[in-house]
Amino acid sequence: xxxxxxxxxxxxxxxxxxxxxxxxxxxxxxxxxxxxxxxxxxxxxxxxxxxxxxxxxxxxxxxxxxxxxxxxxxxxxxxxxxxxxxxxxxxxxxxxxxxxxxxxxxxxxxxxxxxxxxxxxxxxxxxxxxxxxxxxxxxxxxxxxxxxxxxxxxxxxxxxxxxxxxxxxxxxxxxxxxxxxxxxxxxxxxxxxxxxxxxxxxxxxxxxxxxx
Numbered sequence: 001x002x003x004x005x006x007x008x009x010x011x012x013x014x015x016x017x018x019x020x021x022x023x024x025x026x027x028x029x030x031x032x033x034x035x036x037x038x039x040x041x042x043x044x045x046x047x048x049x050x051x052x053x054x055x056x057x058x059x060x061x062x063x064x065x066x067x068x069x070x071x072x073x074x075x076x077x078x079x080x081x082x083x084x085x086x087x088x089x090x091x092x093x094x095x096x097x098x099x100x101x102x103x104x105x106x107x108x109x110x111x112x113x114x115x116x117x118x119x120x121x122x123x124x125x126x127x128x129x130x131x132x133x134x135x136x137x138x139x140x141x142x143x144x145x146x147x148x149x150x151x152x153x154x155x156x157x158x159x160x161x162x163x164x165x166x167x168x169x170x171x172x173x174x175x176x177x178x179x180x181x182x183x184x185x186x187x188x189x190x191x192x193x194x195x196x197x198x199x200x201x202x203x204x205x206x207x208x209x210x211x212x
Contacts, residue, residue, distance in 0.1 A: 026129040027102045029136045029153050032160045039119040045108035053154045053161035059105025068211040091202040098210050
């Protein structure tokens, strides 16, 4: 009986502690997203990049490599989002900067130049958070309303980081729908979008590898 009492007492002591720890993890996940959102809305590239995970940085590193080396045929085979990234980087960032930057710095530059749109986070919040070890998901709320989508987070070196690549498939699907509704050919739509956002029409050089 005494043994049972000790176990019961220990359980009563531990359960609130574990619950508090879980809540703290969830709060940290939300804090990561809020910090990223604030940085994007204020064009603070360096601060935004500190909130994203290694997978995201590696993605921009791969995009940078395509900017440097992919010819027109290779670029044309990319997903819509990747193709737009390659073309707009070639259009808006100088050759010297492209050849001397890295994936992390490329993302910083893209944010500062407004290439990562404020609309991507402006009305978004994280709702219910589920933590499983070093992985977490956060329900995507848009204007306070639930959506079927979720952000993903990875804990790296004790800190929660946002995985931007997790929402790319949904973004790709929405982007394809926009192109379809426009009635324009895919590449023509992308070039028009680049001109609209940069104020200058892209030339044939956007289809040419920077590193030749």
